[in-house]
Amino acid sequence: TDLSHIRNFSIIAHIDHGKSTLADRLIQYCGGLDAREMREQVLDSMDIERERGITIKAQTVRLTYKADDGKTYQLNLMDTPGHVDFAYEVSRSLAACEGSLLVVDASQGVEAQTLANVYQAIDHNHEIVPVLNKIDLPAAEPDRIKQQIEDVIGLDASNAVMISAKTGLNIKDVLEAIVTRLPPPKGDLEAPLKALVVDSWYDPYLGVVILVRVVDGELKVGQKIRMMATGATKEADRVGHFTPKAVQSGRLGPGEMGFITAGIKDIRETKVGDTITEERRPAAEPLEGFKPSVPVVFCGLFPTDAAEFEHLRESLGKLALNDASFQFEAETSAALGFGFRCGFLGLLHLEIIQERLEREFNLDLITTAPSVIYKVHMTDKSVIDMHNPADMPDPIRIDHIDEPWIRATIMLPDEYLGGILALCTERRGQQIDLTYVGGRAMLVYKLPLNEVVFDFYDRLKSISRGYASFDYQMDGYETGDLVKMSILVNAEPVDALSTIVHRSQAEHRGRLLCERLKELIPRQLFKIAVQAAIGSRVIARETISAMRKDVLAKCYGGDISRKRKLLDKQKEGKKRMRQFGEVEIPQSAFIAALKMG
Numbered sequence: 001t002d003l004s005h006i007r008n009f010s011i012i013a014h015i016d017h018g019k020s021t022l023a024d025r026l027i028q029y030c031g032g033l034d035a036r037e038m039r040e041q042v043l044d045s046m047d048i049e050r051e052r053g054i055t056i057k058a059q060t061v062r063l064t065y066k067a068d069d070g071k072t073y074q075l076n077l078m079d080t081p082g083h084v085d086f087a088y089e090v091s092r093s094l095a096a097c098e099g100s101l102l103v104v105d106a107s108q109g110v111e112a113q114t115l116a117n118v119y120q121a122i123d124h125n126h127e128i129v130p131v132l133n134k135i136d137l138p139a140a141e142p143d144r145i146k147q148q149i150e151d152v153i154g155l156d157a158s159n160a161v162m163i164s165a166k167t168g169l170n171i172k173d174v175l176e177a178i179v180t181r182l183p184p185p186k187g188d189l190e191a192p193l194k195a196l197v198v199d200s201w202y203d204p205y206l207g208v209v210i211l212v213r214v215v216d217g218e219l220k221v222g223q224k225i226r227m228m229a230t231g232a233t234k235e236a237d238r239v240g241h242f243t244p245k246a247v248q249s250g251r252l253g254p255g256e257m258g259f260i261t262a263g264i265k266d267i268r269e270t271k272v273g274d275t276i277t278e279e280r281r282p283a284a285e286p287l288e289g290f291k292p293s294v295p296v297v298f299c300g301l302f303p304t305d306a307a308e309f310e311h312l313r314e315s316l317g318k319l320a321l322n323d324a325s326f327q328f329e330a331e332t333s334a335a336l337g338f339g340f341r342c343g344f345l346g347l348l349h350l351e352i353i354q355e356r357l358e359r360e361f362n363l364d365l366i367t368t369a370p371s372v373i374y375k376v377h378m379t380d381k382s383v384i385d386m387h388n389p390a391d392m393p394d395p396i397r398i399d400h401i402d403e404p405w406i407r408a409t410i411m412l413p414d415e416y417l418g419g420i421l422a423l424c425t426e427r428r429g430q431q432i433d434l435t436y437v438g439g440r441a442m443l444v445y446k447l448p449l450n451e452v453v454f455d456f457y458d459r460l461k462s463i464s465r466g467y468a469s470f471d472y473q474m475d476g477y478e479t480g481d482l483v484k485m486s487i488l489v490n491a492e493p494v495d496a497l498s499t500i501v502h503r504s505q506a507e508h509r510g511r512l513l514c515e516r517l518k519e520l521i522p523r524q525l526f527k528i529a530v531q532a533a534i535g536s537r538v539i540a541r542e543t544i545s546a547m548r549k550d551v552l553a554k555c556y557g558g559d560i561s562r563k564r565k566l567l568d569k570q571k572e573g574k575k576r577m578r579q580f581g582e583v584e585i586p587q588s589a590f591i592a593a594l595k596m597g
């Protein structure tokens with residue numbers, strides 16, 4: 001296709017502002033699927049995404065649109081994830097396009113992620129078309145929101161497209177705006193092949209599928225290709241695009257997006273951000289790639305039943321096949337036995353992986369408290385990257401510890417400002433800015449990431465009754481007065497419950513955790529002491545008094561099947577317990593420890 005008849009675009013929006021609904025409408029309008037195939041929300045393909053209503057993996061769809069000028073256009077739509085954890089995936093989708101539709105809910109207005117995404121699009125030199133969605137809602141205030149887009153983002157919104165993705169109102173106007181207001185791609189058919197690897201995933205039938213954006217030259221079936229970063233050479237055996245059905249056209253030209261397969265079995269052979277070139281006539285230089293996505297949150301995952309360890313390893317391996325940003329390595333814990341230390345892009349990412357392991361792979365897991373990466377500066381001048389409290393060196397050998405900070409943007413209705421300011425202060429935040437835009441407060445804060453990974457997002461939502469939105473970016477490392485807090489149960493340290501905390505928070509946290517554990521650890525035949533300690537100094541203590549536990553006493557004289565049921569239930573309970581010395585700690589105690597602020 002002639003470059004002037006191609007448009008590559010993405011849709012950027014805050015969560016729930018209607019990105020997926022609009023994408024589905026565009027696909028429907030352009031006839032990519034018939035009515036029977038047009039399931040609701042085709043772009044959100046994974047079950048968990050569907051249930052949680054979030055888009056995780058970037059996908060691309062080619063639309064064919066006959067415009068008012070009489071010409072037929074090839075429109076390539078890149079879907080982008082809406083959650084802050086996946087900002088990196090947004091960035092790489094944007095790098096493959098020339099323009100964006102900025103979807104804003106006309107009843108909600110600009111939110112924190114609208115801002116974060118739009119700034120990323122501007123960084124990628126995108127042309128941006130504002131789209132006001134949900135104008136069918138009685139609460140929609142298109143004029144006010146247009147003004148807000150101009151005030152907050154500084155984008156001309158006078159010719160914003162007003163639509164209802166739900167009812168299908170004005171969908172054609174969106175397509176016309178894409179054709180007339182977004183620029184076509186640039187590229188040279190005669191130049192040596194350069195194609196950007198935008199994404200890759202493992203498909204059980206096709207092997208590794210690579211999503212590409214061709215910049216120069218041509219990609220064809222049978223061509224010998226070379227991955228410029230890894231040097232690997234392969235033969236392209238399938239070349240095509242998604243409509244969203246996979247169509248094997250056999251060729252991709254400059255400016256086009258699509259997929260290839262090349263008999264690759266291991267996803268690690270394809271590096272997202274790499275450049276594909278032709279073996280016969282290679283390009284002199286690769287394209288500017290992407291920075292790799294680096295995990296920022298780590299935790300241990302242990303099977304409740306030790307016999308499940310191999311099953312857990314296999315399951316993690318399967319998940320990693322389709323999620324290059326997810327990392328894991330084997331770990332042993334004195335308390336929890338054999339498990340894995342895993343790295344995630346953020347807390348939502350962690351929750352999604354954990355949920356998939358439990359649901360799709362039928363695993364029962366214990367998750368340890370999430371940790372960030374600390375830089376431990378030793379007295380001998382070496383620096384250790386530490387993300388597991390168990391690896392904390394002897395304090396005598398430590399000179400100082402640096403911790404990661406973030407720059408957070410929080411948007412919220414005025415009435416919740418007091419509560420949110422208090423929350424940020426309690427989490428050691430430093431206020432950078434406070435402004436008012438279109439009836440909402442916009443707060444900019446610097447916060448230590450370790451104060452955010454626990455339950456900051458949940459607290460933010462509950463204090464603001466769900467009305468605050470939040471986005472962040474990493475903001476470098478700073479020295480902090482950090483200590484390792486251990487939890488001891490009858491004087492035995494439970495390594496899985498130890499955490500790195502700021503000294504000023506240690507006592508408060510320690511006390512809360514001991515109180516929580518006291519409620520959660522069932523009474524046993526002997527007295528149990530639960531203590532929090534820094535080094536050898538105990539900072540909090542609770543005692544669980546002894547009790548005789550005999551479930552059968554309850555059904556004295558009862559029939560045998562009821563007794564058996566109770567015994568089975570008790571056994572079931574046991575399975576989810578962990579033995580510490582003589583003390584049994586239920587799985588729920590570990591989970592509760594995680595939820596601690």
Ligand code: GTP
Pocket residue numbers: 013014015016017018019020021022044052053054055081082083133134135136137163164165166167
């Ligand atoms: P993520 O996938 O989480 O990023 O969300 P999204 O931006 O894709 O939002 P989605 O399309 O899932 O829409 C969120 C909700 O808004 C759904 O319940 C939609 O049915 C609803 N919605 C979308 N467009 C409209 C609209 O034009 N009018 C009304 N009334 N509701 C809409």
